[in-house]
Amino acid sequence: MQIQFLGATGTVTGSKYLVSAGPTKILVDCGLFQGFKQLRLRNWANLPVAPSAIDAVVLTHAHLDHSGYIPLLVKNGFRGKIYCSEATYELCRILLPDSGHLLEEEAGYANKHGFSKHHPALPLYTQDDAERCLKFFSPVKFKHRFRVAGTVNAELARAGHILGAAIALLDDGKTTIAFSGDLGRSEDRLMAPPSTIERADYLVVESTYGNRHHDPADPMILLGKTIQETVNRGGIVVIPSFAVGRAQILLYYMHLLKQSGAISNVLPVYLNSPMAADVTALYRHYRDDHRLNDEECRAMCHAAKIVNSVEESKALNLQHMPMVIIAASGMATGGRVLHHLKAFAPDPRNTILFAGFQAGGTRGASMVGGADAVKIHGEYVPIRAQVLQIENLSAHADGDEIMNWLSHFQHPPRRIFITHGEPEAADTLRKRIEEKLQWPCTVPDYLETVELK
Template sequence: MRLTFLGATGTVTGSKYLLESGARKILVDCGLFQGYKQLRLRNWRPLPLDPAALDAVLLTHAHLDHSGYLPLLVRSGFGRKIHCTASTADLLRVLLPDSAHLLEEEALHANRHGYSKHRPALPLYDRHDAELALRALANVPFQTDLDLGDGVHARYTRAGHILGAAMIRVQTAEGSVVFSGDIGRPLDPLMEPPGIPGPADTLVLESTYGNRRHPAVDPEAELADAINTAVARGGVVVVPAFAVGRAQMVLWLIARLKARRAIADVPVFLNSPMAESVTAIYARHPDDHRLSAAECAAMGAAAHYVTSVEDSKALNLRHGPMVIVSASGMATGGRVLHHLAQFAPDPKAMILLTGFQSGGTRGAALLAGASSIKIHGRQVPVRAEVRQLESASAHADGDEIIDWLRRLGWAPRRVYITHGEPAAADRLRQRVQEELRWPAEVPDYRETVELGGG
């Protein structure tokens, strides 16, 4: 059995793992590279595999760094099924067309303003490609055997990361592998703690926060302090948030804070075209999160939804304190860019980052204290206060990952540490080796390893 790492090596983006057993070829996750330009350029290069020869795609969750390459895979000839949980499928029906739309808009914008080297600039894929990918989705229930033929079976276990997120255990005649996907936190306001997959010879383990510890602060208290600080000086709070997961968590925390009057009753706007549908998806899958129907409704009612482009632009002209939650979470695209262009130069404003900021993104630059960021081809000065809502992470930190590994109740023969920037991945590798005494390594991009079986 062979495993090839086609992404999420040295980076948290581009997750793609090719598992080959006998004549079977399975791709686990199919994400976009984001962040540094040299990473993003990989999205444009052909994969070192024939998409038409793949038997199946197994998807851990809906985030684009795990799913956003699917439209291109389908356009390049993949014609089989994409297996994912029902919640993930619902989220993808919102995310993939939106991703295509953003790519189309970016290309249009680049053509209009002439800042692309390519004439004309073309999108990586378009809405038609996204539509074709959606038609290939097949639902897999959690904890149910998925028979992929030729003795290959898969089983999805809850990962606690975002709605529908799973870890996937694949069993073949030659051995077994668990792909951790993104691992959630033991005490998340919205999600149940990560589950325990069955034993496997090989574990592919994420390491986003492998070298860090989340502060032991209550996310509600951290958010209240940020909003109150900005509101007290009459400033606007711009919250770049992943449209799926972090946006809902921020809304839920705001709903709770407002209910107990811990923050002023300032207007809150959710400016993401997919926001309303994503909230509805939470309500449709009550088993996949911790909120009751009433709590889902409160979360949905915590903000005014901004749907039209006109209303989105009008927001920038509003005066006085307000909170604007908008995608994307690392400010790599989307409507939040227009708000950052408007409010980043305002010293009264606050930019509140809510999730992991991958190197090379505007979010990472803001976090590092950049004095200006480039938006739509021009430099925008940053005078607003920049904060990171550290307690609101959707990823387990190093200690939480080690705790989860101890709870597994089985020991893999080898651990491959992926989905982390180099320092994070290597620190987690050391910890796995020293604290658990399990052989662990950090694979390279496009590296292929032979997996020893049982």
């Protein structure tokens, strides 16, 4: 076997790993690059392998940095099966068409207002492209061994993180390689903890928070304090949020904060993402993936008013009374939240609250870093609102939690490949593993190929 790293090297986006076993070629994850322009341009470049030559895809979870390239892969000739958990398939049915719709919408907006350098601006793929790729999905159950292609078999185990998130184990009868995907947290308020893995010859592990320790303070208290302080000065709280995972924990916390009286029970809370509303409803169907009971699921689903239409979304921007708006996307890279930032970021009474990791090169990272203006739809928007970040709302394991997860291996892997992290995070995790566990580690380079002997 051999592995080639087609993404998630030196960055937390673009996860793609090409595993070859003789003539068989399998892509583990198929994500979009996000953030810096030089990374986003990779989405438009040809893969080093023809999509038609790939026999199958194994998907760890539905977030777009792991799944968002699939419509383009199919558009460019892939005709194999896409294996994933049942919940991941349901999420991809929501996320991928929405991604295509947003890409078309952004290209259309750029053409209408003339701020694109390309004439005409074109979407990476369309909603129709995304709809067509769904017929290639083949959902499988957790802990069920299945044939992927050729001599390669696989099994999925729960990774926590979001609904359906999986740790993927592949083997060709001689060599086993495990992919952590995005590891969840052992004591997450919402999601079940990640499954433990006892052995694998090789391991690809994420390092998003490999150099950090999550603040032990209760993020719900910080969230409530931020909202109340903003309300007291007559302001509006805008929370850029991923539609899958982050939006749901925020909704659950809104319910608990109102129930406890930490924030007013009549404070308007809006979820400006019909997609996030659809995702939230799935929590009732996949109870084994999370910790909530039926009553808590219902409360989460009714914690906010759903904003469905574009007209309703625009109307929010004309309001001046205190309220909370949760809207995609989580790093302010696109979606409806951009219009809310244009409307509310210039007012110092308001708060822009980021709930989790912000990849380099995103508007979120710029704002958290103290930028006094960010470019949205071709023009610079001044940032006078308070900008805060609650990092311990993240659904990613931190450095200590990753090390604890690794401790369950009964036999050390021959080598660990550390990916899906900014350079400092990946290298810090490498040092910790080598010094504490004395396991050999590599932080691979983009397009590097390694023989798995």
